Amino acid sequence: MQKTILITGSTDGIGLETAKMLITQGHHVLLHGRNPAKLAEAEKTLSALAQGELIESYIADLSSMADVDVLTKAVAEKHASLDVLINNAGVFKTPSPITQDGLDVRFAVNTLAPFLLTQKLMPLLGASSRVVNLSSAAQAPVDLEALAGRAKLPDDFDAYAQSKLALTIWSRNLALSLKRKTGSESNSF
Numbered sequence: 001m002q003k004t005i006l007i008t009g010s011t012d013g014i015g016l017e018t019a020k021m022l023i024t025q026g027h028h029v030l031l032h033g034r035n036p037a038k039l040a041e042a043e044k045t046l047s048a049l050a051q052g053e054l055i056e057s058y059i060a061d062l063s064s065m066a067d068v069d070v071l072t073k074a075v076a077e078k079h080a081s082l083d084v085l086i087n088n089a090g091v092f093k094t095p096s097p098i099t100q101d102g103l104d105v106r107f108a109v110n111t112l113a114p115f116l117l118t119q120k121l122m123p124l125l126g127a128s129s130r131v132v133n134l135s136s137a138a139q140a141p142v143d144l145e146a147l148a149g150r151a152k153l154p155d156d157f158d159a160y161a162q163s164k165l166a167l168t169i170w171s172r173n174l175a176l177s178l179k180r181k182t183g184s185e186s187n188s189f
């Protein structure tokens, strides 16, 4: 059965490879990237694998929560439902680690953007939909002051590892809260 699948960060790495596989299987894949040229290149490459109109592209810089909002609205304008949301986009190291909102970019892109995107797209997700969050084996206790943008983390690895544990904690919490709400295992994310 064809599924509609949004993959964040599908211009490179795991996201791009996942998009290739799913498009080859005939799914309707919604690509996402922050760099228009890279996104256009990915769409061109992937279109060669598609049979028909199976690909759409969306631009958003996930270090900006305003952009997350724009992405959500753009997806919701075209789709009443989503079968799978893959929160894949992630960042480890960057020359500008503080976002315009004063957040560490790892917390913004790796933790807060997936949280916000999922919450805002929840009306499109049904009982059989799935959310896949790309975490990491790198995990470190979360400094809540840094998560809130009130303290800076000087170490790239620590910031990445903290952002990924925060993502893992929230993923578990989301799965449990949806299970409680529906009483169904089918909502275990």
Ligand SMILES: NC(=O)c1ccc[n+]([C@@H]2O[C@H](COP(=O)([O-])OP(=O)(O)OC[C@H]3O[C@@H](n4cnc5c(N)ncnc54)[C@H](OP(=O)(O)O)[C@@H]3O)[C@@H](O)[C@H]2O)c1
Binding pocket: 008, 009, 010, 011, 012, 013, 014, 015, 033, 034, 035, 038, 060, 061, 062, 063, 087, 088, 089, 090, 091, 109, 134, 135, 136, 137
């Ligand atoms: N590779 C590994 O060994 C590994 C291990 C554990 C977990 N992971 C996790 O798996 C996911 C994918 O990893 P990967 O190795 O495939 O990474 P990657 O090759 O660096 O690709 C990351 C993707 O995220 C996008 N991205 C980064 N910052 C963004 C932003 N501010 N706004 C929007 N998109 C943004 C990138 O866009 P651009 O192309 O424009 O940069 C790219 O499409 C990440 O969440 C990573 O933490 C990876």
